Amino acid sequence: MCAMRFAPSQLVVSLSYDLNNPIKIRAKHKVAGMLLLDRDHANRLERGWNVPGAYILLDRPDPQGRWGAYIGKATNPGLRHRVLQQLKDRDHWYRALLIRYESNEDETLNSSEAGWLEGKLYNHLHRARQVTLHNRNRPQDPTLTDDDETSLIDYLLPIESVLRLIGHTLYPRPAGAPDGGGPLVKRIKPRPEANKPVPHLSLPGPTPNTSPPSDPAKEVKEIIAQIEAGTFVYRAPQCR
Structure with missing residues (x-):
């Protein structure tokens, strides 16, 4: 059985002065490189993203915070080619979250690793009560060594953190939350000063x-x- 490491990690978000450029996100001290791409700007995606990896096509959340998604993987020629293809094949998504290996420019995820990550993301979002998946079939899990699975587990928590950061939560806010599970902003009535x-x-x-x-x-x-x-x-x- 492989060991699981769920240590928290900091997210580094890079914003360009050009609002048309994608938002680059990486998890500090982790191997996952992520890119948040608006559908309207998909054609501007750099060719450096034509590498194997996994991706999530995101629907806009509804007023109750529920949202749809499609989980996919890319092998050859890579993520850029696959996302441009999904512009024609799927019209439901407004953003795409791309995930690749980033610690070493000379290395990439292989086909089995990209498939494993696709399957784990599917399982994770399939259990989430806020998410409706558009995948017709569950991705197949490739066979990996324990060491390979252990290294890929480091991708999962940063991905969930990024989804939360951009407003795509996986579970409804509990009734006992500080805001009561309702709107984040409430009208507060002023109280009279003490002894006045x-x-x-x-x-x-x-x-x-x-x-x-x-x-x-x-x-x-x-x-x-x-x-x-x-x-x-x-x-x-x-x-x-």
């Missing part, structure tokens, strides 16, 4: 009064009696 009386409207004008009347009904009756007797004098509130 709440101002109220005094009769007959709206002048703030820090001492609430002991018997508001009695004051109203007195004003009514003064009006009936013709002795009521209205005093306008003074501005300070």
Whole structure:
């Protein structure tokens, strides 16, 4: 049985001044190189990405945070060729997340490693309650040595972290979350300061009064009696 390493890793995100360029993402101290590619800019993908790897075609999340995806792999000629082909074959996706080996420019994932990664991503997203997969068939798992599987496991957690970073979570927010599982922004009502009386409207004008009347009904009756007797004098509130 292969050992599993799920140590957290930092994500390094590279943004270009040209908004039309893809977003490059890599996991620090890991071997996975990732690229977040907008569909409209797929034709700008560098030829350096024509290497074996795996990819995820992403649908936009709906208001409940659910989203669709297609998991694929590329061997030869590589990821760039496969993504350009998916522009014609599939119209549901708006972004693609590309994954390749990046520690050494002279090495790439082989066909079996790309297939293993494709299968593990399929299993992972298939179990997620927020995701609907467009794959018709489950990818086949190639046979790898324990050492090869152990090295490829390092790809999985950074990929999930990137999906979360771009708003594609795998599971619904629990009801016990700090925001109650609802919107991240809530309207907060201001609370009165401690030991400070709440101002109220005094009769007959709206002048703030820090001492609430002991018997508001009695004051109203007195004003009514003064009006009936013709002795009521209205005093306008003074501005300070």
